[in-house]
Amino acid sequence: xxxALSLRAKFISGDYTPTEAVKAALDTIKEKxxxxxxxxxxxxxxxxxxxxxxxxxxxxxxxxxxxxGVPIALKNNILLKGKKAxxxxxxxxxxxxVFDATIVKRLKAAGAIIVGAVNMDxxxxxxxxxxxxxxPTKNPVDTTRVPGGSxxxxxxxxxxxxxxxxxxxxxxxxxxxxxxxxxxxGYKPTYGAVSRYGLMAMGSSLDQAGPLTNSVAxxxxxxxxxxxxxxxxxTTIADDTYPVLDSKTTYTFGVPRHFMSEGVDEDVLAVFExxxxxxxxxxxxxxxxxxxxxxxxxxxxxxxMPAEVSSNLARYDGIRYGHSAEGENLLDVYEKSRAExxxxxxxxxxxxxxxxxSSGYYDAYYGKAELARKKMREELNDVFEKVDIILxxxxxxxAFKLGDKEDPLAMYKQDIFTVPxxxxxxxxxxxxxxxxxxxxxxxxxxxxxxxxxxxDARLFVxxxxxxxxxx
Amino acid sequence: xxxxxxxxxxxxLSTLSRIRLTEKEIETLPKELSTIMEYVSVVSxxxxxxxxxxxxxxxxxxxxxxxxxxxxxxxxxxxxxSEMPESEGRFMSVKKxxxxxx
Numbered sequence: 001x002x003x004a005l006s007l008r009a010k011f012i013s014g015d016y017t018p019t020e021a022v023k024a025a026l027d028t029i030k031e032k033x034x035x036x037x038x039x040x041x042x043x044x045x046x047x048x049x050x051x052x053x054x055x056x057x058x059x060x061x062x063x064x065x066x067x068x069g070v071p072i073a074l075k076n077n078i079l080l081k082g083k084k085a086x087x088x089x090x091x092x093x094x095x096x097x098v099f100d101a102t103i104v105k106r107l108k109a110a111g112a113i114i115v116g117a118v119n120m121d122x123x124x125x126x127x128x129x130x131x132x133x134x135x136p137t138k139n140p141v142d143t144t145r146v147p148g149g150s151x152x153x154x155x156x157x158x159x160x161x162x163x164x165x166x167x168x169x170x171x172x173x174x175x176x177x178x179x180x181x182x183x184x185x186g187y188k189p190t191y192g193a194v195s196r197y198g199l200m201a202m203g204s205s206l207d208q209a210g211p212l213t214n215s216v217a218x219x220x221x222x223x224x225x226x227x228x229x230x231x232x233x234x235t236t237i238a239d240d241t242y243p244v245l246d247s248k249t250t251y252t253f254g255v256p257r258h259f260m261s262e263g264v265d266e267d268v269l270a271v272f273e274x275x276x277x278x279x280x281x282x283x284x285x286x287x288x289x290x291x292x293x294x295x296x297x298x299x300x301x302x303x304x305m306p307a308e309v310s311s312n313l314a315r316y317d318g319i320r321y322g323h324s325a326e327g328e329n330l331l332d333v334y335e336k337s338r339a340e341x342x343x344x345x346x347x348x349x350x351x352x353x354x355x356x357x358s359s360g361y362y363d364a365y366y367g368k369a370e371l372a373r374k375k376m377r378e379e380l381n382d383v384f385e386k387v388d389i390i391l392x393x394x395x396x397x398x399a400f401k402l403g404d405k406e407d408p409l410a411m412y413k414q415d416i417f418t419v420p421x422x423x424x425x426x427x428x429x430x431x432x433x434x435x436x437x438x439x440x441x442x443x444x445x446x447x448x449x450x451x452x453x454x455x456d457a458r459l460f461v462x463x464x465x466x467x468x469x470x471x
Numbered sequence: 472x473x474x475x476x477x478x479x480x481x482x483x484l485s486t487l488s489r490i491r492l493t494e495k496e497i498e499t500l501p502k503e504l505s506t507i508m509e510y511v512s513v514v515s516x517x518x519x520x521x522x523x524x525x526x527x528x529x530x531x532x533x534x535x536x537x538x539x540x541x542x543x544x545x546x547x548x549x550x551x552x553s554e555m556p557e558s559e560g561r562f563m564s565v566k567k568x569x570x571x572x573x
Contacts, residue, residue, distance in 0.1 A: 099547065
């Protein structure tokens with residue numbers, strides 16, 4: 001699969017042009033997206049920007065921005081001025097963004113050419129992209145299966161070869177799990193590394209945007225373009241907020257084996273053990289670690305996240321923008337607009353969040369869950385005294401069949417390894433570690449590397465050596 | 472039992488969250504939400520409440536910026552007004568809030 005870095009090298013040498021690359025992207029979408037349904041919106045006019053970029057390479061060669069002429073796709077919960085930003089929800093079906101998200105501004109400044117908006121679970125709630133109000137996306141590896149979610153459209157857009165880079169958002173695994181299901185690299189930065197300004201808020205203390213790519217080097221490139229302090233998001237961190245880590249060539253990896261003892265497919269575990277062996281063979285140290293609270297992470301997540309969802313989604317009221325239903329009075333307009341506009345999973349989470357925040361339950365649920373987060377962070381910091389990187393499978397299974405997980409709780413359990421990362425705010429990367437067989441098809445499965453707070457660079461260095469160079 | 476939800480609970484949450492639910496939703500949601508609430512109840516065993524007075528939200532806190540104007544006058548007004556479901560000139564229209572018995 002083509003990477004952004006290899007495209008860039010060809011643009012500089014003149015072997016290939018942005019015009020050709022963007023045309024190829026649009027052609028691939030025309031050819032394949034009828035079946036895959038990764039895209040909600042395609043920007044044909046991107047070809048004009050590509051023509052300008054082509055001229056710029058002719059004039060300036062390597063003296064051009066790092067992503068100039070590279071076609072990319074944006075998850076549709078990221079605001080791009082003048083374009084539909086639906087969050088894959090009926091309530092925002094006709095909503096047009098009035099400004100660019102900070103990350104969009106930075107990607108544009110780096111020369112990236114946005115060719116379209118991609119599908120997702122409604123408001124990023126789900127793990128299969130089946131919760132999109134505009135129909136599910138299929139996994140390009142096996143079209144009877146889901147691409148994962150919630151950034152399933154981002155993953156499918158890259159996996160079907162339309163774009164080398166798609167931007168997703170990750171609240172509990174929404175970049176890493178689809179990357180695992182589609183055989184890609186997916187990156188969730190340290191909380192605060194990337195501005196959330198112009199992203200539709202889901203769980204504000206958990207959300208981060210990151211890239212889905214074909215290589216770790218591409219993920220690093222894109223992350224570094226998007227990251228950095230932003231006056232418009234007070235939670236963004238500076239380079240020195242967390243201590244800078246020593247650079248290393250061999251690492252001590254920690255494996256929370258007890259945490260993987262239940263609910264993980266046997267062949268996924270076998271592929272994981274192979275990966276562990278290959279790390280040892282390459283001179284790394286692998287030790288067992290205990291993270292007892294991580295096993296309760298999913299429970300804490302399903303309190304904190306719905307709580308934040310219920311407050312964040314209160315803004316969709318049918319009054320200022322988005323779908324508005326006819327009603328007798330103001331309350332009637334609110335209740336009907338929200339009833340018609342939200343899908344089943346979104347309603348479920350709003351109700352759950354309203355419940356855990358309501359008087360009499362707040363202390364027992366929300367208070368305890370926030371406390372659990374604090375304790376998980378402490379537990380994690382202790383472990384990072386001893387190990388450099390924590391290692392888990394990204395998801396307990398490969399991509400499942402469309403329509404296979406109707407029980408919400410069964411769907412939630414796919415995120416068991418990814419949610420503790422968001423709860424504690426540390427960075428993590430997922431890249432392919434091998435394949436497993438299902439119905440005589442080879443399906444990719446990902447490994448997750450978790451770093452300490454601010455350890456983004458360490459994950460990129462490790463990922464480039466261990467994945468990119470061995471592909 | 473902590474976590475078990477009844478029909479009345481769902482109706483109450485429906486009002487609080489400003490989402491009108493259908494009869495079918497009111498019937499299926501108590502069971503769905505009870506299963507989830509039962510699952511998440513394990514957090515109640517995590518630690519005692521005394522530690523709650525030591526909150527830790529994130530790495531940074533009390534972030535301030537200058538209260539300065541970041542956009543030109545009317546830079547976004549037209550775009551924002553055009554997104555309103557109902558508007559009159561430069562105003563957003565809403566339904567009556569106070570009911571009078573006339």
